Amino acid sequence: MQRRFFGSTVASMVDGTAHRRFGEIARKWRGLAEKRRDYFVELYRSGRWKIYYTEQEFVMHMREVTGVVDLWAEAAPRPAEDAERARCNAA
Numbered sequence: 608m609q610r611r612f613f614g615s616t617v618a619s620m621v622d623g624t625a626h627r628r629f630g631e632i633a634r635k636w637r638g639l640a641e642k643r644r645d646y647f648v649e650l651y652r653s654g655r656w657k658i659y660y661t662e663q664e665f666v667m668h669m670r671e672v673t674g675v676v677d678l679w680a681e682a683a684p685r686p687a688e689d690a691e692r693a694r695c696n697a698a
Contacts, residue, residue: 633679633682633683634683634685636679637676637679637680637682637683640672640675640676640679641676643672643676644672644673644675647668647669650665651665651669
């Protein structure tokens with residue numbers, strides 16, 4: 608299932624300054640989501656997750672966290688990812 612968030616329709620309705628500002632905010636949210644994922648990865652590697660969660664709870668949270676990171680990666684791609692995506696679509 609492919610999701611599109613802020614495709615060309617929305618982007619074309621927003622002027623340059625507002626569009627750049629939106630991009631900055633979206634990249635910050637993506638960064639926060641990635642930090643949260645990194646925190647859960649560190650919990651897993653250290654084994655500390657067992658203090659706070661059952662295995663089922665931890666797996667559920669980890670899936671949620673990785674899903675949110677994927678959503679933000681799609682909504683706020685980095686410039687290098689945009690270039691890679693364009694190359695893949697052109698091929």
